[in-house]
Amino acid sequence: MKALISDIHSNLEALQAVLADIAKHNVTETYCLGDIIGYGPNPRECIDLVRQCKVVLLGNHDQGAMFDPDGFNPPAERAIFWTRAQLESPADTRQNKEDRWEFLAERPRVFKENGFLYVHGSARNPLNEYVFPEDIYNQRKMDRIFALVEKYCFQGHTHVPGVFTENPQDELYQFQSPEDLNYEFKLDARKALVNVGSVGQPRDGDWRGCYVLLDEGNLLPTENPSPLPGSPNPAPVPGPPTLYYRRVEYDIEATIQKIHDIPELDNFLGDRLRDGR
Numbered sequence: 001m002k003a004l005i006s007d008i009h010s011n012l013e014a015l016q017a018v019l020a021d022i023a024k025h026n027v028t029e030t031y032c033l034g035d036i037i038g039y040g041p042n043p044r045e046c047i048d049l050v051r052q053c054k055v056v057l058l059g060n061h062d063q064g065a066m067f068d069p070d071g072f073n074p075p076a077e078r079a080i081f082w083t084r085a086q087l088e089s090p091a092d093t094r095q096n097k098e099d100r101w102e103f104l105a106e107r108p109r110v111f112k113e114n115g116f117l118y119v120h121g122s123a124r125n126p127l128n129e130y131v132f133p134e135d136i137y138n139q140r141k142m143d144r145i146f147a148l149v150e151k152y153c154f155q156g157h158t159h160v161p162g163v164f165t166e167n168p169q170d171e172l173y174q175f176q177s178p179e180d181l182n183y184e185f186k187l188d189a190r191k192a193l194v195n196v197g198s199v200g201q202p203r204d205g206d207w208r209g210c211y212v213l214l215d216e217g218n219l220l221p222t223e224n225p226s227p228l229p230g231s232p233n234p235a236p237v238p239g240p241p242t243l244y245y246r247r248v249e250y251d252i253e254a255t256i257q258k259i260h261d262i263p264e265l266d267n268f269l270g271d272r273l274r275d276g277r
Helices: 012-022 042-050 060-066 074-088 094-104 133-137 140-146 252-260 268-275
Strands: 001-005 029-032 110-113 115-121 152-155 162-167 170-174 185-186 192-194 207-216 244-246
Touching: 001 012, 001 152, 001 185, 012 042, 012 207, 012 244, 012 252, 012 268, 029 115, 042 094, 074 094, 074 268, 133 162, 133 170, 185 268, 252 268
Parallel strands: 001 029, 115 152, 152 192
Antiparallel strands: 001 207, 110 115, 162 170, 162 192, 185 244, 207 244
């Protein structure tokens, strides 16, 4: 079982709560799809915690902290400059600072494994492209993205969880939210783009942290579970990969107060957490 997290955005309380929830399940590996930092009040602590993940990808805010932020709105840009200052804080040790910068600099943009693709943005632009639910009506965009996916692509960036699938019958695409799916989805022969949601700043109207548990192959019985006497028992066959969306409550008011207490972070970066926007 894997846990897939994304878009933490320096929200320590949310990250701690999600990691505690992950620890309750039979998870052997945790993958982070980027944007550890940006917006929130605890960039150093979140980087330190995420380093325990097996795979950590580069997000656009992570890159923005290392280089000049490109295409950010003014509050996001101010937050990045403040984040950069925290990572260079004189109060921190030189070794800690060097270790964190080195960790961010070494993050890959793409990770592939067993036909599964992991990115921050999209298969076409792993760092910066947004894929929103309404993009199902932009067939040209979706055709080009799906053409780059072998089987399944897991992504974040929009902070809106859900599953995009092909619909070959009418050549259109479908998007289903976690609620539409009853928080569970079996990956089948169709290609799929899976947005795992955001740990630290959901934008689907639900303030709780969001992440995905991925079971890559349940063991299911064969079609003939009762063999004739004397015949060997049929070997179990791998079932379809199944994903489960998880929503986790955390001390949201503590995070909001921290943001309000930092002049360089706009108050609305905290206030919008309550509305999941």
